Amino acid sequence: xxxxxxxxxxxxxxxxxxxxxxxxxxxxxxxxxxxxxxxxxxxxxxxxxxxxxxxxxxxxxxxxxxxxxxxxxxxxxxxxxxxxxxxxxxxxxxxxxxxxxxxxxxxxxxxxxxxxxxxxxxxxxxxxxxxxxxxxxxxxxxxxxxxxxxxxxxxxxxxxxxxxxxxxxxxxxxxxxxxxxxxxxxxxxxxxxxxxxxxxxxxxxxxxxxxxxxxxxxxxxxxxxxxxxxxxxxxxxxxxxxxxxxxxxxxxxxxxxxxxxxxxxxxxxxxxxxxxxxxxxxxxxxxxxxxxxxxxxxxxxxxxxxxxxxxxxxxxxxxxxxxxxxxxxxxxxxxxxxxxxxxxxxxxxxxxxxxxxxxxxxxxxxxxxxxxxxxxxxxxxxxxxxxxxxxxxxxxxxxxxxxxxxxxxxxxxxxxxxxxxxxxxxxxxxxxxxxxxxxxx
Ligand code: PLP
Numbered sequence: 001x002x003x004x005x006x007x008x009x010x011x012x013x014x015x016x017x018x019x020x021x022x023x024x025x026x027x028x029x030x031x032x033x034x035x036x037x038x039x040x041x042x043x044x045x046x047x048x049x050x051x052x053x054x055x056x057x058x059x060x061x062x063x064x065x066x067x068x069x070x071x072x073x074x075x076x077x078x079x080x081x082x083x084x085x086x087x088x089x090x091x092x093x094x095x096x097x098x099x100x101x102x103x104x105x106x107x108x109x110x111x112x113x114x115x116x117x118x119x120x121x122x123x124x125x126x127x128x129x130x131x132x133x134x135x136x137x138x139x140x141x142x143x144x145x146x147x148x149x150x151x152x153x154x155x156x157x158x159x160x161x162x163x164x165x166x167x168x169x170x171x172x173x174x175x176x177x178x179x180x181x182x183x184x185x186x187x188x189x190x191x192x193x194x195x196x197x198x199x200x201x202x203x204x205x206x207x208x209x210x211x212x213x214x215x216x217x218x219x220x221x222x223x224x225x226x227x228x229x230x231x232x233x234x235x236x237x238x239x240x241x242x243x244x245x246x247x248x249x250x251x252x253x254x255x256x257x258x259x260x261x262x263x264x265x266x267x268x269x270x271x272x273x274x275x276x277x278x279x280x281x282x283x284x285x286x287x288x289x290x291x292x293x294x295x296x297x298x299x300x301x302x303x304x305x306x307x308x309x310x311x312x313x314x315x316x317x318x319x320x321x322x323x324x325x326x327x328x329x330x331x332x333x334x335x336x337x338x339x340x341x342x343x344x345x346x347x348x349x350x351x352x353x354x355x356x357x358x359x360x361x362x363x364x365x366x367x368x369x370x371x372x373x374x375x376x377x378x379x380x381x382x383x384x385x386x387x388x389x390x391x392x393x394x395x396x397x398x399x400x401x402x403x404x405x406x407x408x409x410x411x412x413x414x415x416x417x418x419x420x421x422x423x424x425x426x427x428x429x430x431x432x433x434x435x436x437x438x439x440x441x
Contacts, residue, residue, distance in 0.1 A: 030400055035062035038418060038425055040405060048400070051429050052407045053418045056226055056258045057284035060337045061418040067290045070333035074325050083111070083322040090328030097335050098297065101267055104276040108303035110296045110315075111322040115257035116150025118281035118294035119220070123154040124317055125279065125298060126218040126251050132305050135249075138217040139174055142207055142250075146180035148227035149220060149255050149281075158220050161228060176211065178203050178221070182231045184380075188369045189362060190232065191355050197234030204244045213248035218279075223269035226258035229412035230371055230378035238275045251278040251302075257294070261285030262338060262419050264374035265348030272374070278302060288334040293327035343419040347375045353423050357430045358415070364437045366391060377415045379433070391440060398436035404429060 012026045031043040038061055040048040053059060060067070074090070081088040091111070099107040110125070112118045123141060130138035143149065143158030150156075156164055157172035160180065165171065179200055187194035208216065223238060225231035245252040254277035259269035262285065266272040270280060279302065283294030306314040321327075338344060351374055358377040359370050369380040384391050389410050396408040407414040413433065417425070 037061040037063070038421060046403060048403055048405045049425060049429055049432070050405050051399075051415050051417050051433070052405055053416050054289055055284070055407070056263065056416045057289035059261050059263065059285035059419050060288045060334060060341070060343060061420040064288060064290075064333075064337055066337055067288055067330055067333040070329040071290060071326050074329035078325055081325055083320075083324075084318055088323075088325055088328070090325055090332065091323035094323075094328045094331045094335075097332065098295070101335070102280065102297050103268060103270050105300040106270075106276070106280055106297040107300055108298050110298070110317075111324075111327075112294045112296070112319055113292045113321050113324070113327075114150065115255075115281065115283035115294050116152040116155050117319065118257065118283055118296050119149040119155040119158070119255060120152040121317060122220070122253050122255075122279045122281050122296045123158070123218065125296065125302065125315070126253070128315060128317075129251070129302050129305055130217050132309055135214070137214050138249075140211055140216045141172070141175050142178060142204065142216060142219040143175060144178040144180060144221050144225075146182065146225055146228040146231060147177075147220070147222055147255075148225070149222075150257075174215070176207050178207070178219075180225070180228075180231060181234055181237060184369055187234070187371075189359065190371055191359065192373055193232050194234045194371075198236030198240060200234065201237045201240035201244065204241060208244065208248050208250075213250065216248065216250050218251040218253050219245055220253040220255055222255045222258065223273060223275070224259050224264060224373055224376065226376065226414070226416075227409060229380065229409050230373070230376050230414055232371055232373045233273065238273050242275050242277075245278075253277055253279045253281065255281045257281055257283045258376075258416075261334075262344035262347045262374075263376055263416060265344065265351050266374075267344050286334070287327055287330035288337070290334070291324070291327040291330040292321075293324065293331060341420070347419045350375060350419075350421065350423070350426070353426055357426050361430060361434055361437065364434060365441070367437065375416060375419060375421070379413045379415075379437070381411045381413070381437070383411045394440045395433075395436045398439050399432060402432045402436055404432040404436070406433065 032040040033043050034041045095109040098109050112121050141158050145160035147160040149159045157175045160177050181197050186196040260282040264272045278299050280297045287293045355372050358372050366381045368382050371378050381391050392408045392411040399406050
């Protein structure tokens with residue numbers, strides 16, 4: 001019989017880690033083995049303060065009993081249910097709860113398993129919607145530079161991160177991009193929304209003129225760009241994007257995979273900025289990351305358009321694990337925890353403390369910008385000559401050594417703690433980050 005002993009075959013080599021410098025990692029692994037509330041524990045028994053909510057996803061903190069118990073109960077009762085032509089109560093209950101929580105008439109929910117799948121789902125819904133309305137020429141998508149929409153073909157194509165695109169050739173045809181909204185000289189050290197930059201939305205008019213509105217299906221943007229370093233929308237920007245989309249019959253998709261579920265101090269960024277998109281993608285905090293799940297919320301008119309179509313299956317799209325019972329259980333319990341503990345309001349209430357603490361790092365060596373909104377923040381460092389990203393990566397490693405988990409992207413350290421963070425933990429976080437920045441040349 002083959003040897004199935006785990007220890008004898010367990011090396012670091014076979015796991016090809018995603019978005020990771022595999023060779024660097026495997027020469028000096030950062031391994032976490034347990035997590036509770038605001039902390040991870042490493043394999044050598046150290047506590048790490050979670051300054052990034054895992055990857056912007058563990059909004060209620062780790063190992064929350066209510067969520068764990070709900071998942072445990074569900075897996076015992078019914079592990080799996082087919083989502084095509086079958087239902088289970090959790091899927092309908094979660095959808096009803098989300099429809100109530102979501103702004104405006106974003107009141108129908110389609111499920112997937114990752115942010116990437118939610119994005120590709122939203123893009124496909126946009127195409128099918130226009131076709132259903134007799135506007136089949138609307139096939140073009142507009143994304144934005146420095147946007148991150150996951151790693152599906154659609155999401156990579158509308159995304160605006162060159163490293164994510166350049167290995168993969170042409171991706172989706174007929175995609176164009178708005179300029180990103182970041183301008184160091186105009187907005188360095190802004191607190192909340194930058195005053196400068198609302199006019200950048202007018203570039204959408206230029207793209208409409210270039211391509212003709214009749215070819216454009218949708219614009220997709222993150223209301224606050226997260227992965228490329230917390231780029232907060234300038235005042236007036238989202239309003240203008242919404243107006244231009246309305247003027248030309250273009251659907252507006254907000255990718256709220258990061259900003260959803262309290263991160264900006266409201267349930268969704270759409271609430272915070274008072275702008276209603278036509279579709280919204282969400283994931284991460286949807287289940288507090290306990291079980292993978294993502295979703296696309298669509299406005300009533302979009303859903304109704306499909307329901308007015310021919311009888312039978314209305315959209316030929318879905319996943320084996322859409323509305324997985326364990327994910328629905330985790331989602332319902334996460335929503336309970338968010339509301340019982342008032343975590344979205346808590347994020348808003350902690351906003352001023354967070355803002356003051358992060359901006360107190362101004363003046364430390366190499367810090368060229370600090371920005372924040374809700375419980376999101378970023379500290380940008382001057383790049384080393386000829387080695388972009390190296391300085392922030394060293395800060396990141398130093399944080400790990402000091403007992404702090406953060407995110408690093410380029411020369412930016414990004415922060416987004418679980419919404420249960422205390423004021424004392426905010427102080428602790430910035431003391432550790434400040435020390436790491438000072439220790440790095
Ligand atoms: N969209 C946004 C805005 C994201 O931040 C992410 C992931 O960070 C995604 C989509 C992709 O999500 P996933 O990694 O779950 O596919």
